[in-house]
Amino acid sequence: MPVVNDQMQSTFSPDTSRIAERAAHRRTPLAAFLFLLALYLLTASGHLYSPDEEAMYYVTRGLATRGDIAIEGDDLVPMPLREGRDGRMVSPYGILPSLAALPFFALGALLAGGASVEVYEYLTRFTVSLLNAPVTAATGAVLFSCVVSLGYGRRAAWLAAGAFGVASLAWPYARTFFSEPLAGLLLILAVERAYSASVRHNRRALLISGVATGLLLVTRIAALVAVPFLMLYVAAATVSCPGASRGMVERLRVMAAHLGLWSLGLVPGVALVIGYNLARFGVPLASGYGDEASAFTTPLLTGLTGLLLSPGKSLFLYAPVAALALAGAPLLWQRWRLETALLLLLVIVHVVLYARWHAWDGGGVWGPRLLLPIVPLLAVLATPVFERAAAGGGIGIRLIVSAILVFGTINALAGVLVNPAIYLNMEIPHRRIYFEAAHSPLLAHWRIAAERWQARYGGGQCVIGDGFYFPEMRDALLPRMTGAYGTLSCRSDRPTLLTLRINDDRPTGAPPGNPTLDIAGRQVALRDGQGSLFYVLAPPGALLVLRAQPFVQTIPGTERQRMVGLRIDAITAVDDRGIRLPLSDAAIEPPPASPRYRWGWYFVPTVRHTTDLWIGYLLRSEIGFIRALAVAGLLVSTALAAGVAGGRRLGVER
Secondary structure, eight states, X not given: OOOOOTTOOOSSOOOHHHHXXXXXXXXXXXXXXXXXXXXXXXXXXXXXXXXXHHHHHHHHHHHHHTSOOOOXXXXXXXXXXXXXXXXXXXXXXXXXXXHHTHHHHHHXXXXXXXXXXXXXXHHHXXXXXXXXXXXXXXXXXXXXXXXXXXXXXXXXXXXXXXXXXXXSTHHHHTTSOOSHHHHHHHHHHHHXXXXXXXXXXXXXXXXXXXXXXXXXXXXXXXXXGGHHHHHHHHHHHHHTOOOTTOOHHHHHHHHHXXXXXXXXXXXXXXXXXXXXXXXXXXXXXXXXXXXXXXXXXXXXXXXXXXXXXXXXXXXXXXXXXXXXXXXXXXXXXXXXXXXXXXXXXXXXXXXXXXXXSTTTTOSSSSSOGGGGGGXXXXXXXXXXXXXXXXXXXXXXXXXXXXXXXXXXXXXHHHHHHSOHHHHHTSSOXXXXXXXXXXXXXXXXXXXXXXXXXXXXXXXXXXXXXXXXXXXXXXXXXXXXXXXXXXXXXXXXSSOEEEEEEEEEOOOTTOOOOOXXXXXXXXXXXXXXXXXXXXXXXXXXXOEEEEEXXXXXXXXXXXXXXXXXXXXXXXXXXXXXXXOBOOEXXXXXXXXXXXXXXXXXXXXXXXXXXXXXXXXXXXXXXXXXXXHHHHHHHHHHHHHHHHHHHHHHHHHHHO
16 A cells, blocks of 8 residues: 655644643543543442343343354243254344444352352343443443534544433433444444544544444444445545645545455454354345335334434434534534535434434334434534633633533433333323423333432332232232232331231142231241231331242243242331321332343332332342342442542643
8 A cells, every 4th residue: 555645634623722631631542531530430230221232132142152153042032043054043134233242241240159040140141231231331432522623623532422421311321232332332433433534644544433333233233324434434534635745646646545454354254244244144135124124114204203303212302412513513614624524424324314214213213213313423513612601702602512412411301310111101192202292201211210218218108029929900009919028117206107018818728828027127937827907006107028938820821930928918108207108119029030021120110119229129039138138349349439439531722
């Protein structure tokens, strides 16, 4: 490949006044990575959300335990699998997320060493779900570098990284095992390295851009739409370079050399795609999506309306930086025309592609999941607006940027605190959720969070808490079964007289229940049998725990089994002033032993999780105190170390 003359420059040279600043603050992108990583680890979910993630998890598991990509087992969550070679079931999704998750799976297996299969299933899923925390944090760091490379200041770069990493749907998806976060990282990396290569004549950057583009295909085959635009940019950035000593023939020769080097970077990704297809189907180009090639059936206007304007799925609501991108793009165009054209074309082609997809909504998930990879690009387009706000360009623009960042953070936090599948499983038609403002998840999640917080922590009530299963009747809190235990607490500052009607009638062959009541550190034996009535005077705020030896029960109408203890038919609570306290439902039933059913435990509306954060699940995971402490300590210490390291790097820069 011919050497590029140092006199050749990009069409638009970076502001030389910024070069020294970029060199002095080269560590700042790492600080952005560390801060985002700390946030994502502390607010992780610790579980998987969808059949797509389960399929990729089982590929990781097969590779780690058997060196095989086939998905095997009789106790699997229903997944959209395909029949591959020799009749084996395989995943249709890209293999790169599964490969990237191998170290995380190994960590979970290490933490579960010597424990039961239930502990192993829980911990390996927990650690695999952490993959997108560093991936999304790295996306924020690359975005930061891209903004600074374009000649904008660190403050603008921090605003752009925050608009993406905190004030958009990127934060909720950093807590999942979906493939879109990895696709977003590779896309912005491909763009940033291609730009860097055009400005600094950096062959390694050009090669990395090609590698990132190739790996996009191993992540999501739909990312193929980005390849021609990135290739055109590499060509155009070479041909458009001004140089008096260069003729067009020489420029074309250099362009061919650049395209050759960039295309060479595609080889690892293309090889992985072909190898994976051969392993799955015995055919190099059989991706597993052949039967969905004709699934682009949504009218374009319908899809665009849903993805851009609907209250339940609009990109402008779930990633408000998109609104700033509309204002920033014309300003960016004035300085970086080729780069702005590339960013806009990548955004447009993704929006149009998924607007035509039959499942344009991305399924039962948070916001426009399929558009997540373009959110970093939108943050780059919004950079001139961030620069003006950071430079004190008028109170109006600062208020607008601040309002959009706050609005985006509030919306993202709604997707962090409440599992999106809870609301989508409340039997409300999805069309109403997507297209009626009153039913938007952005509002509904805050209602759910407030209602559950009140049910568990509100005063003047008795709380049906952990250990209880869902009620037997839809519109009544009782009767309901406990597991091995069930908790009651009266949130009153007065002594409360509780009347409980308990049924411990057991089927033939079940072990004796031996029911007991723990209250204020005392254990009282209860009578076995049907319809036993008990009166308990509970001190203010005391926790009551009903315990019994559990037995196996099959839920009527299903194949699911659960371990149950007592049936509670009635509870009344009256304080010492004669005021009757209402009952509230904050019950979180014991997690199912089977992975097939544990997956739904996280989102079934009748399981009243107060938040969707890992700590709440870990406390109820039944993996044992020592392991739970080790997991919590590892996660929190890593997050704190990342935050401290990020702060120190900022201090060095100052």
